[in-house]
Amino acid sequence: MKTVADLGLELQALRRASGKPQRELAAETLTRQEALSRLERGRSADFSVAKLLRLAQALGVEVVLVPSTSARPTLESVLTERKQGANVGPESR
Numbered sequence: 001m002k003t004v005a006d007l008g009l010e011l012q013a014l015r016r017a018s019g020k021p022q023r024e025l026a027a028e029t030l031t032r033q034e035a036l037s038r039l040e041r042g043r044s045a046d047f048s049v050a051k052l053l054r055l056a057q058a059l060g061v062e063v064v065l066v067p068s069t070s071a072r073p074t075l076e077s078v079l080t081e082r083k084q085g086a087n088v089g090p091e092s093r
Helices: 004-018 022-028 033-040 049-059 075-083
Strands: none
Touching: 004 022, 004 033, 004 049, 022 033, 022 049
C-alpha cells in the first residue's frame, strides 16, 4: 500500500526528471511552492485531487486507481508510518 510519503517521492522524481524546479511546476499548476514541497516530503495529507490532477498533467502522467492487493492497514503499519514522521503533526498540513 502506498503512503502519502511514497506518492510525494514519486512526484518529486517525476518533477526532477522533467527538469522543472518546484517554483516553475507550482506556478504552472496554480499551486504554492511550499505546498508542493510539503507534498514531495510526504507532509501534506490535504493536497486536493484537483491539484494532484494538474500536477500529473504538467508532468505528463495520469492518475490511475487500481484495486488494492493488500489488506487494510494494521495498527503496526500505521504506527510505523507515524514513527517515520510521514503524514503526522502540524507540519503535515
